[in-house]
Amino acid sequence: MSKKYLYIIIGILVLIIIGFATHETTTTLIIKDKEDGTTVDFGILKKKNTSTKNYTFKYVNKMHDSLKVYDVLDGCDCTISNVKKGFYLRNDTITVETNYNPNKYKDQGLTVKQIFLVTNKTISKFDTIYPLTLKGIVE
Numbered sequence: 001m002s003k004k005y006l007y008i009i010i011g012i013l014v015l016i017i018i019g020f021a022t023h024e025t026t027t028t029l030i031i032k033d034k035e036d037g038t039t040v041d042f043g044i045l046k047k048k049n050t051s052t053k054n055y056t057f058k059y060v061n062k063m064h065d066s067l068k069v070y071d072v073l074d075g076c077d078c079t080i081s082n083v084k085k086g087f088y089l090r091n092d093t094i095t096v097e098t099n100y101n102p103n104k105y106k107d108q109g110l111t112v113k114q115i116f117l118v119t120n121k122t123i124s125k126f127d128t129i130y131p132l133t134l135k136g137i138v139e
Contacts, residue, residue: 042136047102057096057132059117061088068120072096075114078104079134083117100134107138 040055061067072083081098088094098115117123117130124130 038131039133039135042100042134044137044139045102046139047107048139051103052099052101055098055100055134057098057115057117059094059096059123059130061090061092061094063123064121065090067092067094067123069094070118070120073116073118074098075116076105078102078107079113079115081115096132098132098134102138109137111136111138 038057040057042053042055045053067088069083069085069088071085072081074081078101079098080101081096083094083096094117096115096117100113102111113134115132115134117132119128119130122128
């Protein structure tokens with residue numbers, strides 16, 4: 001067997017090992033997102049029958065004795081979100097109400113929308129911003 005074929009076989013084995021290592025990391029990340037409760041999957045939404053749809057995100061303050069919520073920012077004009085601004089003590093639940101309009105930009109197919117909770121202390125890997133995701137299929 002020549003060295004050329006040996007190098008090809010070693011290269012393929014290295015790619016297979018990297019592929020398995022990457023697959024395990026990706027799977028863990030997806031499971032973690034679902035456990036965090038930061039994503040609401042609305043499934044299939046028929047926009048012909050729906051002008052707007054309401055969703056609720058809940059975040060429990062388990063990290064800080066006192067947490068100030070400044071506001072919630074919408075990623076686009078098709079969502080309108082509200083949160084009670086002010087201080088939340090440890091174990092208080094922060095509720096973010098979101099109204100989604102699938103007809104605003106003629107959304108079609110897989111749709112992902114972001115909403116951002118803005119606070120005064122670090123609550124996620126994005127520092128003082130806690131991202132919330134609304135996703136699903138619009139028909």
